[in-house]
Amino acid sequence: MSEALPGGPSAVPASAGAPAQHTPREQPTPPAPPVKKSKILAWSLWDWGSAAFQAVVTTFVFGVYITQPAFGAEEVVTAQLGTALLIAGIIVALLAPITGQLTDAAGKRKLWLGITTAVVVGCTALLALVAPEPNYLMLGLVLLAIGNVAFEFASVSYNAMLSQVSTNANVGRVSGFGWGMGYLGGIVLLAILLVGFIFPDPGWFGVTHDGGWNIRVAMIVAAAWFGLSAIPVFFAVPEISVDPARKPGIRGIVTAYGTLFRTIGDLWRTARQTLFFLVASAVFRDGLAGVFTFGGVIAARSFGFDATTVIIFAIAANVVAGLATIIAGFAEDRIGAKPIMVWSIACMILAALLVFLLAPLGTWVFWVFGLLLCIFVGPVQSASRSYLARLIPPGREGEIFGLYATTGRAVSFLAPGAFTLAVMLGGAAIFGILGIALVLIVGLLLLLPVRTR
Template sequence: MTSESTASTTPAAGARPPSGGRPRFGWPVYAWGLWDWGSAAFNAVITTFVFSVYITSDSFGPDADTNLGWALAGAGLLVALFAPITGQRADRSGRRGFWLAVNTMLVVAVSAALFLVEPSEEYLWLGLVLLASGNIFFEFASVNYNAMLNEISTASTIGRVSGLGWGLGYIGGIVLLLVVYFGLISPDVGLFGITSENGMDVRVTMLVCAVWTLVFSLPVLITLRDDKAQRTPRGPRVGIVASYRHLFAMVGDLWRTDRNTVRFLLASAVFRDGLAGVFTFGGVLAAGTFGFSAGGVIIFGVAANVVAGLATIGFGVLDDRIGPKRVIVFSLVCMIGAGLAVFALNAGGSTIFWTFGLLLAVFVGPAQSASRTFLARLIPEGHEGQVFGLYATTGRAVSFLAPAAWSISIAVGAAVTGVTDNDDAQYWGILGILLVLLVGLLLLLPVRSGVREDSALVQPS
């Protein structure tokens, strides 16, 4: 632990003292992890696999896919602008549990409201606005959820706790996807006699997602409620402008006194975008270059998410033993190696993609989870929400890197190989994703890891 990583911003006034009575690994941890399992209904099933596909179908008009991109871009901009100050205000009020509950219930409400989106052009913007709003509430909830990590873990268990939550998120999303796909979407007549007429199979799936999120969020909302008896005032309420002034002052203070944390925020933003790119373009690569059918892509996606979930839970133990930086570095190096194998051996067909694609999936979750614990160890007590808000903002700020690198690499590949159709050079796109991962890795290497002396993870003697 270096002096630079420990002598940083002082905790907020009235910050909660470290609780020596926190369980090392008990029900509060599992209750917290179940939120990830439940919230995957929106993050994975609605946003990634089901509703985004539904809203871009022919029923919603020729420009639906373009408008989806604009709607989600707008949501991302609002998250980038407001995530840090929503986290900051939760820190100041000491009501992280309350704001987690509010934003989670808004996600549930939005999920249920998606049932109203019928397959017609006149419902396009209702669906897009609801989807964008759900993404905003989901990200705000995630900020408060991540900020709770230090409250339910210690320096010796934080890796396992984070890995459990992240792993449950992967697995929970796939379990629900399988339930709704085989129970409602795939059959001509699904459960309760539901068919695809008027989009009813997808619309009922939205109600299932709402119930799923609600049920599996209740444990953490009930178990980790804000304790008014132990909470001390964190200062008067301030307006939006004053919140931004406080945010900019905090960022400036970080830059002057704790550049190590700033460097990590930058490095993690880059490699996390590369990690997202692996899953974003993995299915595209499987279908376009390796000849997977639509069903084959789904099967591979299920396998990849299960592998990622189990690996993330397992690597949480390594996080606690060898530290998050080593886990991230090892994961990124292995992913770059596996990605190069996919590129070099692309002529080998589906066997190559199954082998090295799943190997890539093994390391995505551990790197994401360890990134969260790396930052959690660097945060002064009382500032968790604000810093995790910055974590969300920096991630959004560079979210163009992987898509841009993917497209540029394909264009370069087409020029190098002399093909006239860019689809024939699609496998070159993996080099763009790997470049983003490599840049993030190089930015991470000089960053020092450790637990701050004023972190909530430090237990009293």
């Protein structure tokens, strides 16, 4: 039985500084009614579509496009891109917990998801205005930063909905199905764009590379993909109810921050293991992000992959990660989320070390053990989400998932820093994988002591 967060509707109050005698999960309750598969599918389609922003906009297509020489000197443009994303990350870290808290209390979770999703779709479509000229660089960076902020806020509301489309008996496979759909949806869209617009000249409908129109049209397609995929969740999943006990006490940003600090204090006093998990997950999730962020760099510089081969590897990596995540979700409901996280991270560390040690043997090493490394990324991400969802009392999902987003942002420097330091000390890109492995090891060591019962 998992530890529960304080403040659940059926929790028994405790004296100051002492843990509650009972938690919502410990009291006998009737089993939750099964959730319709159509509702689960509608919820997961948002994940399927959202990968249009993650995979196409930020990672493989527009993020590469805006750093081209046409926008300015590579080192200057890259630094400005990093600065824009850094500012976006700071905004998310500061605002994610209180926006989740306010939407929970006001019963506006679905409304907030709709607004932030619309902002992401709008920013993605407007990227079509960014011509390959220095004068358009700032427009592209601003749209990218706003889109990233809105996407993170939307993800908080979306993750909070997990409890509305699952029960304790199936939350693992529902989370895994949604996360796996995200991987597969991103790759399907990326393959369509690569074949239809990005590689051929001219591409579909006569779109040429002149003026960057192959990329700009791809942004319009990506926006439509996300917008259409997101529609079903707003019809299938109902809005949450207003919490009359909390709404009067949450007015304004300052008051919300006060509530946030009290929440952290409550976690320390009555649900310390949950707080420990938030810290541990922040570390290992940054390591997971490092796998995909720097995997292409290692493939190109240490194993001689050209740009096309890197993209092919990225597609293969996302496919295996997506399928593995869906399969692991079923296993999680049987054996628990923590074993999935622990064994998956351990396997990733082993695969990373084998990539480093066997690198002189040739490119097959990266194809085999690099893909093995990617297999376990999705299961860890999905299990981490469902593990936390099991702990949250009804009505506080947005608040705690907002805190989940903030802790992740707070340590987002770990993987880039460890990768850079390892490369500097080793003198070659291949040493960077040891930096990523180190972050995963620290995350695993922090996770192991976290008690699930």
